[in-house]
Amino acid sequence: MGRTRLCDRFPPLNWSLFFGELVSGLTLGSIYALIALGYTMVYGILKLLNFAHGDVYMVGAFLGFFVLQWLGGPLTPEVNGWLAIALMFAVAMLGCGALGVGIERFAYRPLRNAPRIAPLISALGVSIFLQNTALLLWGPQFRDYDTFDLIGVKSYSIGKNFFISNLQILAIAASIGLMIVLALLVSRTRVGKAMRATSFDRDAAEMMGISVDRVIAFTFFVGSALAAAGGVMFGIVFGQIYSLMGFTAGLKGFTAAVVGGIGSIPGAMLGGFLIGLAEAFSTGYLPGGSTYANLYVFALLIAMFLIRPSGLLGSPAIQKV
């Protein structure tokens, strides 16, 4: 009897499943990351959990859908399919950016000096308001993006095991691109410097001549625009949108922001990808995975808190005593 090597104890890795789940996880994670960025930016500046953010994502998805309809629909677009997609992104991002600024102006700014529970309740109120307005205006039905007809979906295979579609490539590449733009905006521009200053010490920033109100409004604009991009991307990749889609996605985005370390922009990106990968791999590998994927994802969140309460890239809050 020879000794059994450790690798012999496990069945050979199913590479097809592994690569498949990796790509699925990265695709889903890129959308979560875009949502998480909005949560983390707003929290970083206002210490506010903007629970309406998931619903802004839903509005973005619908704006993209209506732009597509306005351009003639997926079957008979009046412009090139890729141009139509670019326009969908642009209009949704601008529209939701404006919506975010409006929400901040009317629902959060009047409560800026109120106890912290007040804006939180206001955020929940805005979330329910947006959900129900969407239900009222657009109904409960699913809406189809029908990207198959718009740009023609292609599947690329590398060897026998690895499949990736042009939509998955688009989602991952576009979200990474947007994250790089955001990182450059925050680290290399004047407005980015003002955002960092406001986040660090709002009163001091104001005394240094920074218009804090404008910086906060700009933060809401950028965060909401990114959520809208996530919404359009969701519609393009997964085909369907509906009025209540913001709740679960918002919850996952929030979880991603917390896992990454809320307030940290790279943390939000990392958290988004981790949550996406955790969801995909638990579906693929764990018992009852697709049924209990959310259980595994939120178990990860709890474990994260136990091991590192401030999140992966978050720094512990220092309180003056």
Add this chain to the structure above:
Amino acid sequence: MRKFVEAAALAAGLAALTTAAWGSSNGSSKIDSPASNASAVVKCGKTRSIGLMAPFTGPAASIGINQVHWANYYRSTYNKTHKTKIKFVNEDTMLGSANGTAEAVKGAQALGSNAKVLGVVGPAGSNEVKATTGALKGAGLGWVSGSATNTTITTDGVRKGYFFRTVPPDSSQSKSVSGYIVKTLKLKRVYIIDDQEAYSTGLADEVQGQLKAKGVSVGRDGVSQQQSDFSAIINKIPRNTQLVYLPWQLPPKGKAFGQQMKTLGRANVKLMGSDGLFDPLFSGLGSNVYDSFFPVNPADKRVKAFKKLHGGNSELFGAPSYVATQVVAGAIDRACKNGTATRAEVRKQIKKTNILVKTSLLGLPIKFNKDGDMVKRPFGIYHSVKGVFVRVA
């Protein structure tokens, strides 16, 4: 002084109680007790009230709206062609919401307390049917569902004489599906994905059991109805799988699943849906698609007219709710022949329903057995040919 105040307060309280008691005995109360309504004789008049229980909002609203549209379609055609009019008393059951079946029970209680309501259409889900039994039965109401398919809700005897349905039970559908997969398609490797709802898991369990008994290798998984990303679960389906069975309720989800199968290089795997996916959205996926459904004739002029009214969407999942409304309205008409009716008379008339095949939207006669199921309840198997379902078995 204090004693005087106490005495005055006591007197005022007694006066208020006396006034309230007098008011309730002499005034007309809008809300009556369900038990008293069970035997109350109602003057039929020109307008007949039917309770309509459906998920108007909540996670299942997208399919609930199909049922509401079809029920309203029957109401509008009835109102155009009859001297008497149907009025719905709507109750939102919020199927699939966090409150579980509580909203449905509240709705059932409200209908029971409304003396004008003589019969009920709905609710949609089998769990809701179970949960509302106490309230509806206690109020003496007969109710007819157009979508609750769990096998035992008619056979357990609890709702006998009160509950009826215009859809065949899961047991009928599962036999047709498993039989077709084994005998006609001669497949050996099947993967079943339920949508984690009572309807879907019940049907999936039955098909799985029957296939296994016939020697077919069956894999099983489930996805939430809220999910739109199926890529992770598609990756998990073994590459040699010949057919994926989807007993789902949302055609857009079936479409998304099929499209994602194509994206991930699984275009050749056959897909079979249940009655919930019998829709152009699902059949449009291609010739690898099959489905099971009661024999509704898509060429029926009522289906065509409905489709025209609803932007080209036939929403056939809701078609049995049209028939359910037809059953309840017909029963009330018959019970009201002498100008008055009781809920018991309406129940009796529901039981006696006999809609001939030529006037039945479902393509089969509507007649109930002692349990409340349709006497004839065959399920057809359909194959997608050029994007349209064609009956093959």
